[in-house]
Amino acid sequence: MSTPIFDELTVGDVIAEREFPLTRDSLVRYAGASGDFNPIHYRDDVAASVGLPGVLAHGMLTMGFAVQPVVDWAGDPARVVDYAVKFTRPVVVHPQDGALVTVVAKIGALDEGVARVDLTVSFDGKTVLGKAQVRVALGRR
Amino acid sequence: MPVNPELQGRVFPPAPPYLVGLEKVREFSRAVFASHPINFETDAALAAGHAGVVAPPTFAVVVQEQTLAQLLSEPDAGIDFTRVVHGDQRFTYTRPIVAGDELTATLTVTSVKTLGPHAMVTAESTMVDATGAHVVTATSTLVVRGDE
Numbered sequence: 001m002s003t004p005i006f007d008e009l010t011v012g013d014v015i016a017e018r019e020f021p022l023t024r025d026s027l028v029r030y031a032g033a034s035g036d037f038n039p040i041h042y043r044d045d046v047a048a049s050v051g052l053p054g055v056l057a058h059g060m061l062t063m064g065f066a067v068q069p070v071v072d073w074a075g076d077p078a079r080v081v082d083y084a085v086k087f088t089r090p091v092v093v094h095p096q097d098g099a100l101v102t103v104v105a106k107i108g109a110l111d112e113g114v115a116r117v118d119l120t121v122s123f124d125g126k127t128v129l130g131k132a133q134v135r136v137a138l139g140r141r
Numbered sequence: 142m143p144v145n146p147e148l149q150g151r152v153f154p155p156a157p158p159y160l161v162g163l164e165k166v167r168e169f170s171r172a173v174f175a176s177h178p179i180n181f182e183t184d185a186a187l188a189a190g191h192a193g194v195v196a197p198p199t200f201a202v203v204v205q206e207q208t209l210a211q212l213l214s215e216p217d218a219g220i221d222f223t224r225v226v227h228g229d230q231r232f233t234y235t236r237p238i239v240a241g242d243e244l245t246a247t248l249t250v251t252s253v254k255t256l257g258p259h260a261m262v263t264a265e266s267t268m269v270d271a272t273g274a275h276v277v278t279a280t281s282t283l284v285v286r287g288d289e
Contacts, residue, residue: 020174033165033172034203050223059227064173064199071177071198076189077237078179080198084231134198 003075006138009107009115016069016105022057022091023098030061044095057091057099066103066121067134073105073117074136081114081137086130091123099123105134113139144260144285145219146253153215153248156207158271163240165203166196173197186239193239201232205266205279208248212264220262220285228261228282235275243271251280258287 004015027041036058039046047055063085071077093099101123108118119132163183170180178185179195186194213222238244245268252263266279 026172030172033169035206060199060202060230061173063230064197067198068174068176071175071180076179077175077177077195077197078189078191080234080237082231082233083198084229086229087227 003079004073004115004138006110006113006115009110011107011110013107014104015073015107015117016103018069018103020065020101020103021098022061022093022101024055024093024095026098027055027057027061027093030058030064034058034060036060052090052092054092054094057093057101059087059090062087062091062101062121062128063132065101066119066129066132069103070105070117070119070134070136074138079136079138080134082135083133085119085132087128088130089123089126089128091128101128108133113137143219143287144253144255144262145217146255148212148215148218148250148262149253151250153208153211155245155247156204156211157245159204159207159244159246161196161200161238161240161242161244163194166194166200166238166240169200169203170197173199183240191237191239193241196238196240198232198234200238201266201268201277201279202230204244204246204268205281208246208266209264209281209283211248212250212262220283224286226284226286228284230282231280232277233280234277238276242276244268244276246279260285260287 104120109116117134121129246266254261263282
């Protein structure tokens with residue numbers, strides 16, 4: 001995979017778009033991998049008992065996959081030097097139909113060899129992460 | 142019990158060192174839909190100049206978790222886990238986490254703010270490697286819901 005050339009980038013460029021079909025299996029897999037076993041992420045009865053509309057994806061799972069299109073674009077996961085998000089809306093994962101989350105990654109700023117990539121992460125037509133920004137160190141030519 | 146405002150500025154004792162295992166990195170990589178070979182294959186990681194398979198950008202949360210558990214179990218913190226909502230999250234890297242790293246995380250409560258019945262607690266976990274060099278800082282803001 002080639003590395004993007006910093007000096008050829010322009011603010012506003014869409015550098016990646018991807019859809020992530022989540023299922024309940026995805027949540028169980030993330031629970032095991034991360035060690036976050038909060039039952040609101042796999043038990044309908046517990047989710048309902050605390051007033052949630054359904055079983056929710058871990059916010060950290062959404063944060064975790066939303067950066068992957070940027071990693072693939074950057075050509076090396078180590079080029080991600082800073083990544084921040086706000087959790088603004090939950091992703092409700094239906095037991096049969098799952099949930100489809102879309103990620104659009106756009107160049108937000110360019111400064112001294114570091115590209116700021118702004119992510120728009122949506123579920124059901126609404127954004128679920130706020131101010132999701134990835135700083136990618138690309139170096140100058 | 143409301144969140145204790147005196148938590149602000151408190152520095153916790155370092156958590157026990159976390160040894161980053163190759164299969165754990167692969168398992169985490171699969172769970173976050175990573176597909177880059179540098180997240181899975183030692184050969185690919187070495188060829189790119191890394192000391193081992195590189196963990197995905199959010200892997201540090203696994204190590205940070207130990208320090209947040211210290212905060213939540215602090216007797217005078219006044220943080221009821223069942224009322225905690227994750228508000229925001231940041232990772233700032235000096236270098237990537239690689240398989241084989243031994244990371245020691247130290248948590249500092251950088252701010253406690255009250256918003257009506259709710260409190261916002263910002264906690265920073267600084268992670269260093271076995272030589273004491275900085276690897277990553279993970280910062281979380283936890284929103285603790287109070288009675289309406």
